[in-house]
Amino acid sequence: MSKTVSLLSALLCTFIWGTTFIAQDTGMDDIGPFTFNSVRFFVGFLAIVPLVFLFELKKFKSEFQLDFKTFATLSFLIGLSLFLGSALQQVALLYTDVANAAFFTIFYVPMVPIIIFLFKKRSIHWSVWPSVVLCLIGGYLLTNFHDATVRLGDTLVILGALFWSTHIIFTGIIVTKYNLPLTLGAIQTLLVALFSFIIGFIYEEFIIENILNEIDSILYAGILSGGFAFVLQIYAQKNITPAPAAIIFSLEGVFATIAAWFLLNQILGINNLFGCFFILCGVLLSQLLPLMKKTV
Numbered sequence: 001m002s003k004t005v006s007l008l009s010a011l012l013c014t015f016i017w018g019t020t021f022i023a024q025d026t027g028m029d030d031i032g033p034f035t036f037n038s039v040r041f042f043v044g045f046l047a048i049v050p051l052v053f054l055f056e057l058k059k060f061k062s063e064f065q066l067d068f069k070t071f072a073t074l075s076f077l078i079g080l081s082l083f084l085g086s087a088l089q090q091v092a093l094l095y096t097d098v099a100n101a102a103f104f105t106i107f108y109v110p111m112v113p114i115i116i117f118l119f120k121k122r123s124i125h126w127s128v129w130p131s132v133v134l135c136l137i138g139g140y141l142l143t144n145f146h147d148a149t150v151r152l153g154d155t156l157v158i159l160g161a162l163f164w165s166t167h168i169i170f171t172g173i174i175v176t177k178y179n180l181p182l183t184l185g186a187i188q189t190l191l192v193a194l195f196s197f198i199i200g201f202i203y204e205e206f207i208i209e210n211i212l213n214e215i216d217s218i219l220y221a222g223i224l225s226g227g228f229a230f231v232l233q234i235y236a237q238k239n240i241t242p243a244p245a246a247i248i249f250s251l252e253g254v255f256a257t258i259a260a261w262f263l264l265n266q267i268l269g270i271n272n273l274f275g276c277f278f279i280l281c282g283v284l285l286s287q288l289l290p291l292m293k294k295t296v
Contacts, residue, residue: 006239007287010248013232018255020225021102022263025093027217030210033090034200036218039211041086042193043222048186048231056182063178074174075184079191081167082230086192087199088160095153102253104157106139111165112246127289128243134282135250142253142275165246172242175234185231192226247286254279 027036064071092101110132113124174184200206211218237245254276261268 010236032204038196044226047227085163092156138278181234
């Protein structure tokens, strides 16, 4: 797979994530966050699993001859990270607004290179750090956070950003060892659905009528975001290391803003436009500067 295909996969999955923020927020009018996530990710699993049988079933024997235990361990860690990140974000939307959630979610952008540096002792190309700063400034301007009030729910979003970081890092590790993106996508969505169902069954009410009331949001967030977008992320990280990948994924805020303008008729202010500009500059720096100078 070429670097161009990986970049296009990263952009497409980020676009889907950005437009899903609206569905995540409106999809909890009649159901709880864990009910929403359990159904959403199970729908995503159902969308992916037929493709696993069509395209990857024959590859299982050769791929798992390497080390099935490592694949199983990393798959579980990826699924657990995705569950914790998405659950904390979804619950936080009950206690904070979308602007706060969108801003604090992109804290995974600096967290990824910091975690890699601290725990893997791997050097990071210098271009990552100014790119991270530009993305954070862009996120601040993009979400109108300067007009927001910090709430307790924001703590949940920041904690969730930590698990989004580990999800990106573990995905970056597994794609270098195994070529089973659809299988990994199916496993992680099924794990999130199961974990969410267990907690939702204990603390929430599973009422079919209420779930059907949110079916439009669930299908969009499930099939496109919960299913295919996370598979596209895996394809993207085949040729993009975790730190630059996290910077590209910060475009989620840009696409969310554009979606709100297009679908909800929200007005884009000058701060929003500057926010988009800073994030785009950060993404471009992270991709172009390493081409000009060899990685340290």
